Amino acid sequence: MRFFKQCITVVFLVFGLLVGAQQITLNACNSLLDSQDYIFEQISLVDERNVFQTVSDPSMGSRDCSGIGFCKIRIAWNDSNMRWEILADDGNDGFTSTYVLYYNDSASQPNPPDLTLGTWQEATTITQSICGTINDLTGAVQSSILGVDGVDLNQQFSVYPNPVKDKLYLESNSNNSNNSDYLVSLYDILGKRIYKGKNSEIIDVSQLRRGVYFLKIEIEDTVLKKKVLVQ
Known part of the structure; x- marks a missing residue:
């Protein structure tokens, strides 16, 4: 039993x-x-x-x-x-x-x-x-973005112009007023990192081929991502 x-x-x-x-x-x-x-x-x-x-x-x-x-x-x-x-x-x-x-x-x-x-x-x-x-x-699929990777980058940084030809500018918004350090990376569509910098405000993309790239900003425990089009 x-x-x-x-x-x-x-x-x-x-x-x-x-x-x-x-x-x-x-x-x-x-x-x-x-x-x-x-x-x-x-x-x-x-x-x-x-x-x-x-x-x-x-x-x-x-x-x-x-x-x-x-x-x-x-x-x-x-x-x-x-x-x-x-x-x-x-x-x-x-x-x-x-x-x-x-x-x-x-x-x-x-x-x-x-x-x-x-x-x-x-x-x-x-x-x-x-x-x-x-x-x-x-x-089990989602209709909205959740989690830290879903934080809208535009709430933390202004990234312009996009599309971009020469220089991409990153400007910290007021809600990052604590001046936390951040790491900036730019990847091509194959996942190869082609730029890495700390507290970067300008990225020169004039020598890059036209196409889609991915911007990644890591600040404290948050990862912010954005698609960038280079013309």
Whole structure:
């Protein structure tokens, strides 16, 4: 009887964990992933953001698909590129060599943005524009930005002009009147840091190629981020 009660207890504990687990449902890129829903569960927490991956049950998550063989998909925050990414596996049930299907640079935390927050963009250099828009993205996704990474940089600093051609100016607003030191970094779209400075007020971008860059300001325990367009 004791063994039976222990088994019942374990079943209810496991059931409770499954019920409480965060899940995401995705339907997208039907040309590669087929017209079917994929179910994701939270698998880890990295830098205060959850990582989601398709479950192993073929009827709910990872499964064979016509476009790229076996489909296992992951949703995770890429801190170098400062964006959420939807990643397809390497076709062999692993992520040793993976590629991006979609990305969204809305810095939601701890979960990825839904279809109303920012824009999920197709990584056309990888998909060759065959995926199109996301059909469905529901569950443990957010419609607003939360957490320290979601603090509006414009509430702390004025960054101008944007787009910029020659010099980018950073001006501390009144709510940073305590004169706290801050670290400024500028990254290219591949995540390579091309500028680093302390308490910087001017960044010379005249020698940079045209395109999108990411400004990151670290002040005390807060990380502020902004997309910058260099013309």
